[in-house]
Amino acid sequence: MSGLRWESDRRLTAIGRATLSVAARQAVVDGEVNADARVLDYGSGRGDDVRGLRDMGFQAHGWDPFYAPDKNPAPADVVLLTYVLNVIEDTEERREALQRAWILTERLLVVTTRLTWDRSRVRGQQYEDGVLTSRGTFQHLFSPAELRSYVEETTGVRCISAAPGIVYAFKNDDARLRYLAFKIAPHAGWLASDDTGSAIAAVVDYTERRGRLPRLEEMPTEMAKLLAHLQPQELQRIVKQSANPERVEAGGKTATLSTLLFLAVELFNGRGPYSSLPMSLQLDVRTFFSSYKEACMRADRLLFKLRDDTYVRAAMQASKVGKLTPTALYVHRRAMDQMPTVLRLYEHCASIAAGRPPSWSLVKLRHQGRGVSWLHYPAFDTDPHPKLHSSYMVDLTTLKTSFKSYGESANRPLLHRKHEFLAPDDPDALKYRRLTQAEVQAGLYRNPHLIGTENGWEAELGRCGRELRGHRLVRRKDTNQAK
Template sequence: MQETWNSDRRRTAISRNTLSVPARQALADRQLIPARTILDYGCGRGGDVKSLERLDCRITGWDPYYSPQTPLAPSDVVLLTYVLNVIEDAADRRQTLKRAWELATTVLIVSARLTWEKSKVRGQEFGDGLLTSRQTFQHLFGSSELRNYVEEVTGARCVSAAPGIVYAFKDDAARLGYLAHRIVPDAEWLASGDTTSAIASLVDYVERRGRPPRVEEVPHPMAEQFAHLKPGELRRLIRDSSDTEKVTAAGKRTTLSTLLFLAVELFNGRGPFSSLPFSVQLDVRSFFSSYKEACQRSDRLLLKIRDDTYIRGAMHASAVGKLTQTALYVHHRAIDQMPTVLRLYEHCASIAAGRPHDWTVAKLKHQGRAVSWLDYPEFGSDPHPRIASSYLVDLRTLETSHISYTDSTNRPLLHRKHEFLAPDDPDVPKYERLTQAELRAGLYERPHLIGTENGWETELIRCGRELRGHRLVRRVAD
């Protein structure tokens, strides 16, 4: 079959020395692994192909201008990276997506530039996009528009991995395996070189999962070390060596994580028990009387997201995060310690519209059901970090919005950093000492002024103070 593709689009291909954002996301999500064959469909100059080859991935790249000689064959994973947005003909755009979907046997990974990048693209309106001064075309997608478009063309239930990055899976097993990895990550096994260390690794697994593993879950070399032990002996070793309190606590965590997974699965379309990842099936059998009971409990959990009173109660009960009159703000290090219904709230937003790659604090609104991911890149080093960007998804409409503060001369900043973290976070004492010093100095007496850079600097001058790292000192006279 002869591929149709306007050759002028070659001008949009850029040279890459590092992996593109979509490829990095797919690597982090374990979609690009050495066991899978990968096709970069519309690879441009081949930067991702070269980088992934260095990571031992089995990848080929096809491009109508730079690599037209590459034979096209079905592959486990097909990358369609920033291709759809450069096609000016709507029918051609659709056909390209359909062809990429036909070539994918496990997952199609589609990425496109988004509407919030409009300020970076200068050009005249042309069709459903812009014609640039270089005579190239750009159709900028809305985040929800991209997901809806891929779903409509492929007929598959899609997941937004990040803003502008959509995964379309060929079957439910692959999709659910991905969701499970996001919500109930596979347990990491401790290294073991002999039977003693293998047993220690097994006990560690039980203390973190709350149940013993099936032999299919145990790494093969480790399973061989247990071959001489009878099942009863192995159970006795685990029972005698493990900490009962840790196992009980782990069981509660796994129960809640399983409910969270099943609720998110319903949000995105729930399948039969047999479609669940094997480890999740075992969790259901271990911690619930039946799959039906687990689904009923997760359904009740999902319904609670709509209840303003329940959500506010969960926010007040949360041991982590800063609660304001409008929202709960939680640092990414503490996000998994929120009550399960709030974790579900944030996960639903991330599955619908994609959690951005760079974010520091999640903001969950009391009412209206909207989640914002706020990026404070200097949170650890700056005593009052400045915001770099905000990405919001409204769960009622699935509409998204993005704000960049890169060019702002008076950015919002944070105070009382310890309140965003879990109480046992190692940085809390240092941040709390600074907050107490600022309170004593009178810096919080005018809260309406201190939320931005200029107002905060004015208050520092008024109080005769300045900051040296996370210490507040008296201001040196000019």
């Protein structure tokens, strides 16, 4: 294709959508697109994201060189650059488009592109650094790591992979750190309060969960007003008398570990000074550590331990949640917070580097080498043996990623012993454990090499004369097999 003179018809790449794009939906879920934010969809195509966001009550407008070229785009708090970079065949123009979007950004630029694993769905021939499609359009498919690096190089700021193929570039580093804190060390919201008594109860609840009294600046505005007539010493005395000391101690331990986790991930992504931390984390550092230096040193040691295969495997063996195999630990998303801190750090580093997918059920952590996979079993809660829909893996050593879909496979992998992936006190663990015991007694696990896929499992059910009704194992009525 060398020497070909050709310009793609980019308007043909603008598809109609009945719902928000993945990137716009992610920004809404993360709270970055909210009622107070002005949103610009730069390269808005047919305008479906703009209409969808407006229907949700958000302030959104769009600009597109073909569909909405009649006015110059105005700067906005949040700028969406959705599936634009991948359709520009000229590398200089591609970079200029990103630069223009960054100039228009006042707080957050959200960049998303098609990814390399879409190659099988893009028909065409190689042209420059992409594909000239059969429709006369162009596609440059990015890897998640390439996209993040490309946005970082162009904007000059450290970026975060919010999901595979979705990169957040914050104009202000304080905003980036607030987002990291929200994702890594979230705390439950405040209890509702409409009088002094309920406001005090909310402060007691916060103290028990966080291990320390909140500052006035941390409280919701209306709650602070309800408590304004109390002196700080009086409020402290009341809370101290009301709070459960054991819960306060447990909350302090949780906050300490969450702070270490945040600081370790922040170092992985680029650590700033103490003053750059969100206020609540600054207060946690003051309360639970002798100094910011000490907190950072402990976090650094934690990150260093992540490189030690022996230490990581020992942490997996000591974990009270998850299923440990000869190669990896598998944990359900509901049990993630109960893993040892170094394993939570392991997963968070992978998610910041390459993006955690929006839908997943289990996380797989390799104990030799550093690789994280997020496995999606859509029917985990309802199917006694859920089938694998997709797998997304990132190698932390190389930052290479891979994605595999099983949605159209005729013989999908499936799960057994579901209770082993959950915490022991999970509400569903007992039901799943009873099913496993019944299946063991029926002889269904005598040939483990046969039951890892749908066809093999159905064959073993037939051999044993059993069938499943929900999470109950029963005898088949149509079998004459003696038991």
